[in-house]
Amino acid sequence: MAPDAQSAAGATTQAVALPAQPRRKGRKRSEAGGRLSPLALGAIYLALGIGAFIMLIPFIWMIVTSLKPMNEVTVFPPKWIWWPIHWHNYVDAWRTAPFGRYFFNSIVVAVVSTVLEVITCAMAAYAFARMNFFGKNTLFMLLLGSIMVPGEVLLVPNFITLVRLSWIDTYWALIIPWIVSVFGIFFMRQAFLQLPNELFDAGKIDGCGTFRFLWRVVLPLSKPVVTTVALFKFIGSWNSFLWVLIVTNTPNMRTIPVGLTYFSTEVGTTYNLLMAASAFSMLPILVLFFLAQKQFIQGIARTGLK
Amino acid sequence: MRMKRFWTAAIVLALVVAMVATTAGCSGGMSKGSAIKGKTVVTFWHAMSGPHEAALKKIVADFNKANEKYIEVQLVYQGSYGDLSTKLTAALASGTPPTMAQQYENWTAAYIDAKALVPIQTFIDNPNYGMKKEELEDIYKVFRDQNTWDGKIWTMPMNKSxxxxxxxxxxxxxxxxxxxxxxxxxxxxxxxxxxxxxxxxxxxxxxxxxxxxxxxxxxxxxxxxxxxxxxxxxxxxxxxxxxxxxxxxxxxxxxxxxxxxxxxxxxxxxxxxxxxxxxxxxxxxxxxxxxxxxxxxxxxxxxxxxxxMGTNVGIFAKAKPAEQEAAWRFIKYLVSAEPQAYWAQQTGYTPVAQSATKTKTWQDMVAQKPYWNAIADQLKVSxxxxxxxxxxxxxxxxxxxxxxxxxxxxxxxxxxxxxxxxxxxxxxxx
Incomplete structure (x- = not known):
């Protein structure tokens, strides 16, 4: 499976690169020999289709398993189709843990921390990219250096800090420590650096203040970057497990990944229910991804200058 | 807006604290020599999920009902054993451990070194609510040995297999x-x-x-x-x-x-x-x-x-005397015949008390699943x-x-x- 997937992935990248070429040549397209032949186009779609299918297999596998009875789950070679379909697994999975509450918490935590992180990162990134102050580079290096500290090392000290703040088992503990991300700052800074200087000069001449400039000009122009940072954050927050478990004590404060552990014990895992729960717990991520996809594809920052 | 919400939360919190304080103050003690005055709430961190958790919840619910006026055991699921261990480490480091928790023997060894536990032996020896010799010896020897360090029983066997x-x-x-x-x-x-x-x-x-x-x-x-x-x-x-x-x-x-x-x-x-x-x-x-x-x-x-294999339950030194006693009373109930037979029947863990095999629950189970006899037998050579x-x-x-x-x-x-x-x-x- 693995080599297949790799070569298909390679084919996909190539296939993606191909149609982009004529476009890059812009208006000269007709001179350059016109469109791709139907055969080439067919080959591209085929390669893309195979790539997409391979990417989809784990998801199909998840759905298939989630609809099986337990005694079919580990049968090898696996059956892809069988009867009757066990829709009830979804109900059973939902009832295994307080998933309603977990969903609510996951959404609150992910949304709030994503919004706050985008704000803090944008401000910090702007300062690092466009402002001059004493020790700027040293500070930035320190910030980058902090990426190298593994999370496990920080777990206990962070926990103790939260205990001192009496934040254990509150939303504060789930959100506040996660509203700054060095990766986000770095990523946004690089994007802001690429914006043309003329924009900043124009802003200054028109008497636009720093904040206003950031919110009204820089961020709208960096939509793809903001979307990327936000999406990473959202997914990270959605999947976050150990931190949530450590800083909460009641089911009321926990999130979906904690719910997913209910299906495993040291002697066995209830695979079909686990897959059902995984399926419904990734729905919001899926929806979000489709909504944000446009921004990804629009990828190239429009400079706003002609 | 945020400020307003903060104050609402603060007022609610104050009310809750006041309520808890009044309920705690109004009733008398539990029995002679007991430190429990009023209702004592104890927390129990565990790593039991699925059918295992369901059975544990039932045992706790029965205990809480029988001791409604004095003790409430609150179960807190803490993920897998690995997660539970991480969480206990963090909690002990910050001085906020639960009243009791499931633990493997090698964790216990570390907790004893760190003086984080109260030996269960202290409670077993208590003349008012301890354990009689025959009650203690009802627990399979292999499990007693497993929980003994320097001649003292530090923890009690819980989910053993x-x-x-x-x-x-x-x-x-x-x-x-x-x-x-x-x-x-x-x-x-x-x-x-x-x-x-x-x-x-x-x-x-x-x-x-x-x-x-x-x-x-x-x-x-x-x-x-x-x-x-x-x-x-x-x-x-x-x-x-x-x-x-x-x-x-x-x-x-x-x-x-x-x-x-x-x-x-x-x-x-x-x-x-x-x-x-x-x-x-x-x-x-x-x-x-x-x-x-x-x-x-x-x-x-x-x-x-x-x-x-499997874990034991221990009581942490940081808990107040009344909480420790309440936790002990729960543990004593947990390892007694009926809950143990129920536990085995529901989960497949072995009973830790030999008297569990004398209960009707056990007899009924063995009638259907004769292999349980072999398991109880094997415990003697384990x-x-x-x-x-x-x-x-x-x-x-x-x-x-x-x-x-x-x-x-x-x-x-x-x-x-x-x-x-x-x-x-x-x-x-x-």
Missing amino acids: TNVLFVNTDLVKKIPTTWDEFRTTAKSLSKIDPDPKKSVYGFGYRANVDQFGFLLKQNGGDWLDKDGKAAFNSQAGIDALQFLLDMTEEKSAYRIATGYESDLFGPGQIAMYEGSIAGISFVDNLSKGKHGWTVAKMPKGKAEASTV TIDPRLSTWDKARSEISGAVEKAVLKKATAKEALDAAAAKVNEILGKK
């Missing part, structure tokens, strides 16, 4: 009782197809410290010698590992690379495996409609042997693994050695000798 032989009764006609029978049976059942996915093996195992441990002890060996030095590379240990290697070589045994043994046992790809009795609910679900199954005592080598705080590290070394030997990267002797040297280093016995 023993290893048994799982058997596909459609394939296995006569359950093997000795190593020789076991090997012959496994060989006769193995049907190797050119397509490895269609093959059936008589015996399936994971190449790890647990599987090696069963064989080591059945072969009369042990992990450590009297001085606490590694002894598993003795001739008994080498022969035990060689037995596994030989069975693998003749294709009567199959090494399971990942996943649980029951995943292959269910669909019938392996006819037997040795593993924790706590897995029966999974085996049952996976085998349903495919084949019959049962569990039996582990086949006997030079000696009849099995290991006990032994414990070392309980050192460094034992986890040693375990991974040994697992590595077993895997190396099975993958033919070293002979049994080479692998075990190398592991023994490393284990001695880990245990500081050089």
Whole structure:
């Protein structure tokens, strides 16, 4: 499976690169020999289709398993189709843990921390990219250096800090420590650096203040970057497990990944229910991804200058 | 807006605190010599999920109901054992442990060193609400030993299991009782197809410290010698590992690379495996409609042997005396006959109290599932693994050695000798 997937992935990248070429040549397209032949186009779609299918297999596998009875789950070679379909697994999975509450918490935590992180990162990134102050580079290096500290090392000290703040088992503990991300700052800074200087000069001449400039000009122009940072954050927050478990004590404060552990014990895992729960717990991520996809594809920052 | 919400939250909090304070102040004590005045709430951190958690919840609910006025035990699920351990480490470091928690012996050893626990012995000895001698001796000796350090019982056994032989009764006609029978049976059942996915093996195992441990002890060996030095590379240990290697070589045994043994046992790809009795609910679900199954005592080598596993429950020193006492009263209830029989029936964990086998719940269960007699019987020959705080590290070394030997990267002797040297280093016995 693995080599297949790799070569298909390679084919996909190539296939993606191909149609982009004529476009890059812009208006000269007709001179350059016109469109791709139907055969080439067919080959591209085929390669893309195979790539997409391979990417989809784990998801199909998840759905298939989630609809099986337990005694079919580990049968090898696996059956892809069988009867009757066990829709009830979804109900059973939902009832295994307080998933309603977990969903609510996951959404609150992910949304709030994503919004706050985008704000803090944008401000910090702007300062690092466009402002001059004493020790700027040293500070930035320190910030980058902090990426190298593994999370496990920080777990206990962070926990103790939260205990001192009496934040254990509150939303504060789930959100506040996660509203700054060095990766986000770095990523946004690089994007802001690429914006043309003329924009900043124009802003200054028109008497636009720093904040206003950031919110009204820089961020709208960096939509793809903001979307990327936000999406990473959202997914990270959605999947976050150990931190949530450590800083909460009641089911009321926990999130979906904690719910997913209910299906495993040291002697066995209830695979079909686990897959059902995984399926419904990734729905919001899926929806979000489709909504944000446009921004990804629009990828190239429009400079706003002609 | 945010400020307003903050004040609402503060007022609600203040009201709750006030309410708790008044309820706590208004009722009298529990019994003579009791520190419990009013209602005492205690927290119990555990790692039980699925059917195991459901059974634990029921036991706690029964206890809470019977002690409605005085004690409320609050269960807090903390993920897997690994997660629970991380969380306890963090909580102890910050001075916020629960009243009681499940723990493995090697964690307990570390907690004792850190003076984080109150020995359960303190409560057992209490003249007013302790345990009588016969009550204490009702607990299987192997479990009492496992929870004793320096002559004191520090923790109480909770979810204990023993290893048994799982058997596909459609394939296995006569359950093997000795190593020789076991090997012959496994060989006769193995049907190797050119397509490895269609093959059936008589015996399936994971190449790890647990599987090696069963064989080591059945072969009369042990992990450590009297001085606490590694002894598993003795001739008994080498022969035990060689037995596994030989069975693998003749294709009567199959090494399971990942996943649980029951995943292959269910669909019938392996006819037997040795593993924790706590897995029966999974085996049952996976085998349903495919084949019959049962569990039996582990086949006997030079000696009849099995290991006990699972965690114990301990009370933390940080808790107030009333909380500690309330936790003790719960633990005493937990290890008594009825809850233990119910626990075994629902989860497959073995009862820790012998009197559980006298209850009606147990008798009913045994009438349907006679194999439980064999399990209770096997507890008498079961032994414990070392309980050192460094034992986890040693375990991974040994697992590595077993895997190396099975993958033919070293002979049994080479692998075990190398592991023994490393284990001695880990245990500081050089």
